[in-house]
Amino acid sequence: MPTKYKLEYIWLDGYTPVPNMRGKSRLASERPKSVEDLPEWGFDGSSTRQAEGHSSDCVLKPVALYPDLARDDKSYIVLCEVMLPDGTPHPTNYRATIMDEPDTWFGLEQEYFLYKDGRPLGWPTDGFPAPQGDYYCGVGYQNVSDVGREIVEKHLDLCIAAGINHEGINAEVAKGQWEYQVFAKGSKNCADGIWVARYLLSRLCEKYGITVQLHCKPFQGDWNGSGMHCNFSTKYMREVGGKEYFLKLMDAFEKNIDEHIAAYGPDNHLRLTGLHETQSIDKFSWGVADRGASIRVPHSFVKGDKYQGYLEDRRPNSAGDPYQICSRVLKTIAEVPTK
Template sequence: MEKFKLEYIWLDGYTPTPNLRSKTTIKEFKSFPKLEDLPMWGFDGSSTQQAEGRSSDCMLKPVAIFPDSTRKNGALVMAEVMMPDGKTPHPSNGRANIPDDPGAWFGFEQEYFLMRDGRPLGFPSGSGFPQPQGPYYTGVGYTNVGGIAREIVEKHLDLCLDAGINHEGINAEVAKGQWEFQVFGKGSKSAADQVWVARYLLMRLCEKYQVDVEWHCKPIRGDWNGSGMHCNFSTAYMREKGGKEYFEKLMKAFEVNVNDHIAVYGPDNHLRLTGHHETQSIDKFSYGVADRGASIRVPHSFVNNEYRGYLEDRRPNSQGDPYQIAGQILKTIATVPLG
C-alpha cells in the first residue's frame, strides 16, 4: 500500500462567480486510485458561504480524478458539494443537475489576463498603457509577451497534459498580458470538469511567480479586448445528420432563448459584448459564416459539409461557469426537433 496525496477541489458559494477551493487528504491505495475508490469528505461550509456556523458541515463528492505531476503520488480530485446527508446536491452545486450527453462535444477557449500588482503583465507600473493592440496576438519577443508569461503558459500546458486534461493549445491573445488555452471534452460534465481543473492548475502555478490570474471579462476598460470563453459545440446529430433546415431551426431556438443564455454566460458581460472588439452587442443575436463579430460563428467547414459539424458560441465570457454554459446550450438544442 502506498500513501497518496488527494487534492479535493470544489466550487464555493460566492456569487456571481464561485471561487475554487481545495484541501489535501492522505489515503492508502495499492495503485493510483480510481474514482470509485475515493471517499466523500467533509469541510466547513461556513467559511465558503455554503453553510452557517451553527450547522456548518458540507460534503465533497468526488466526480473526476486526474494525476498531479507536481507531487509524488499526487491526484487532483474534482468534487461536487453535497448537503450533510451526502446525497442531496448543495444549492451552490451547479454541476449536479445540468443535462449531460456523451455525444455532445464541447471545446472551450479560455481567455485570461496575467496580473501583478493589479496591472496586466507588460503594462507600465503605476499608470499608463503599453502600445495599442496589434502585435500582441500570437506575438513573439520580449516586447510583445514579456519575460515570464510564456514560461507560465508552457508549464501550465505540461501540467494539464500530465493530468490527462484534453488541453488542445495555447496562444498569446489580442491585449497585452492576455493569453488563452483551449480544452476539449465529450459530455458537458466531463468537458467542464477539465476546464475547472485547468483553471485550478494555472492559479496554483502562478503562486510561485507572484502573479494573479484575472478571469474578469473586461479588467481593462477602454480600447482593449475583453476576455471570452468561446464555446464550440456539437451533438452527434449535428455532426452526422445536420442540414440547413435543422441549422436554421437551431439558430431560431438560440435567438428565442437569448436571455437564458446571457444569464449564465458570465457576469458583467455587458462590458464585453459591446459590438466592438469582435463581439456582438449583448442585446442582439446574430450568426454568420466566419463572422467573429456574430453571436454564433459558423465555420466554413460546417457550411461546406452540408451544414454538419460544430458551431461556436462567442458570447460566453472568461468568468463563466462551464457547467452552466454547456448545460444551457444542451437545453436549447433539446428544444429543436430532429429530422
C-alpha cells in the same frame, strides 16, 4: 516509513456571481486506481458561504481523479461535488443538476489575463502599453513579457499530465492575455477539465506572485475583453445537419437570448458591446467566419451546402461557469426536433 499518497480534494465554494476554487489535502496509504476508490470527505461550509455556523458540515463527493505531477508521482487532484449531509446536492452544486449528453461534444476556449501588482503582465506601472496588434500569437519579450510564456507552457504540461484534453494555447489580442482550449465529450467532462485547468493555473502562478484574472473586461477602452467561446456539435449536427435544421436551431438560440446571457458569465455587458469582435449583448446574429457574430459558423460547416459539423457561440465569457454554459447550449438544442 510507509508510502503516502497526497490527494488534493478541490471544490467550488458558494461565492457569487463567480465561485472560487477551494482545496485541501488528504493523505492515503494506497494509490487510488479510480474515483470509486476515494472516500467522501467534509469541510466547514460556514467558511465558504455554503452553511451557517450552527450547522456547518458539508460533504465532498469525489467525481473525477487527475494525476498531480506539480507535486510528485504520488499525488492526485480529486474534483468533488458539494453535498448536504443528507446526501442531496448542495444548492451551489450546479454540476449535479446540469443537462448532460455524451454525444454532444464541447470545446471551450478559456481566455484570461495574467496580473502582476494589479496590472496585466508586461504593462507599464503607469499608463498603457502600445496598442493592440502585435500581441496576438506574438513572440518576443516586448509582446509576451518575461515569464508569460514560461507560465503557460508549464501549465500546458501540467494539464497534459493530468489527462485534460488540451487542444492548444496561444497569446491573445491584448498584452498579458492568453488562451487555452479544452475539448471533451459531454458537458460534465469538458467543464470538469476547465475547472481543473483553472485550478492548476492559479496554483502554478502562486510561485511567480502572479494572479489569474478571469474578469471578462478588466480594462475599459480600446482593449479586448476575455471570452470563453463555446464550440459544440451534436451527433445529428455532425452526421446529418442540413440548412433547414440549422436555421431552426438559430431561431431557437435567438428566442433564448436572455437565458443564454444569464448563463454566460457576469458583467458581459461590459464585453459584448458590438466592438472588439463581439456582437451587442441585446442582439443575436450568426455569420460565416464572422467574429463579430453571436454564433460563428466555420467555412467547413457550410461547405458544399451541407450545414454539417460544429458551431461556435462567442458570447460566453471568461469568468462564466462552464457547467452552466454547456448546459444552456444543450437546453436550446433540445428544443429543436431532428425529425
